[in-house]
Amino acid sequence: MRITCPICGERDRREFYYKGHAVSLDRPAPDAGEEAWDNYVYLRENPAGETRDLWQHEGGCGAWIEVTRNTVTHEITATRLVSEAKS
Amino acid sequence: MDKLTALSPCAGLLPLTIGATKVVEVEPGQMTSVAPYNGQLNKLSKAMKAAHGVEYPQANGLTREGDTQAVWFGHAQAMLVGPVVEAGLAKHAALTDQSDAWAVVALSGDAAENVLARLVPVDVRLAHFPVGMAVRTQLQHLSVSLVRVDEGTFQIMAFRSMAHTLVHDLKTAMEAVAARG
Numbered sequence: 204m205r206i207t208c209p210i211c212g213e214r215d216r217r218e219f220y221y222k223g224h225a226v227s228l229d230r231p232a233p234d235a236g237e238e239a240w241d242n243y244v245y246l247r248e249n250p251a252g253e254t255r256d257l258w259q260h261e262g263g264c265g266a267w268i269e270v271t272r273n274t275v276t277h278e279i280t281a282t283r284l285v286s287e288a289k290s
Numbered sequence: 291m292d293k294l295t296a297l298s299p300c301a302g303l304l305p306l307t308i309g310a311t312k313v314v315e316v317e318p319g320q321m322t323s324v325a326p327y328n329g330q331l332n333k334l335s336k337a338m339k340a341a342h343g344v345e346y347p348q349a350n351g352l353t354r355e356g357d358t359q360a361v362w363f364g365h366a367q368a369m370l371v372g373p374v375v376e377a378g379l380a381k382h383a384a385l386t387d388q389s390d391a392w393a394v395v396a397l398s399g400d401a402a403e404n405v406l407a408r409l410v411p412v413d414v415r416l417a418h419f420p421v422g423m424a425v426r427t428q429l430q431h432l433s434v435s436l437v438r439v440d441e442g443t444f445q446i447m448a449f450r451s452m453a454h455t456l457v458h459d460l461k462t463a464m465e466a467v468a469a470r471g
């Protein structure tokens with residue numbers, strides 16, 4: 204498996220650390236209420252198809268990367284820096 | 291008081307020549323990590339050029355002038371190698387003295403690419419890894435900076451505490467490549 208780091212280019216999967224779904228980029232406001240926080244902390248989709256998750260290029264440049272991939276075909280369709288995804 | 295003797299990170303381990311490859315220790319001089327503040331990259335690059343003769347490097351790149359190198363060292367980070375850093379650069383970047391924290395070696399010889407191919411998950415052939423390219427990657431389990439300083443020579447930096455492991459991994463790969471004749 205290869206992941207294209209927006210900074211370093213295409214690299215081997217072993218250089219990356221996997222965190223989880225990119226939901227953590229969308230943290231609810233402190234006063235968003237119990238349901239929003241319950242959702243954010245505990246509930247996850249388990250899609251057969253496209254999903255977005257966070258990887259860190261730990262063995263490379265150190266950047267956090269949002270990876271869009273397909274859980275059925277294993278195709279990676281997009282990567283971008285979290286610092287850009289947030290802005 | 292006892293007299294203390296300074297030892298280099300690879301003292302007693304290098305140089306090493308096996309088959310068509312050689313590893314020697316490099317004495318890098320001062321090392322300072324340079325992490326530009328938001329929006330300061332252009333000013334920093336100009337100040338580095340004026341003070342040390344090297345601009346801030348592009349991603350996966352290296353700038354150098356004489357014995358001074360500015361090695362790209364990761365996301366928003368470069369390592370200035372050689373001189374004592376000009377204090378004025380602190381206006382544009384976070385500066386951290388990392389002298390003595392890194393083991394620096396040079397791997398050269400006809401089989402150098404074949405040795406690295408056993409150790410790092412990047413393509414080190416000249417067509418894909420030209421002179422002046424500087425990547426962060428892993429050498430076996432070590433986080434390293436890998437630079438092709440000239441056609442036949444790679445510079446490798448690893449944490450000083452991992453110097454024995456670095457040399458051990460290089461030696462093992464050099465022996466394996468040499469055994470194939």
Ligand SMILES: [Zn+2]
Pocket residue numbers: 208209210211212260263264265266
């Ligand atoms: Zn990277």
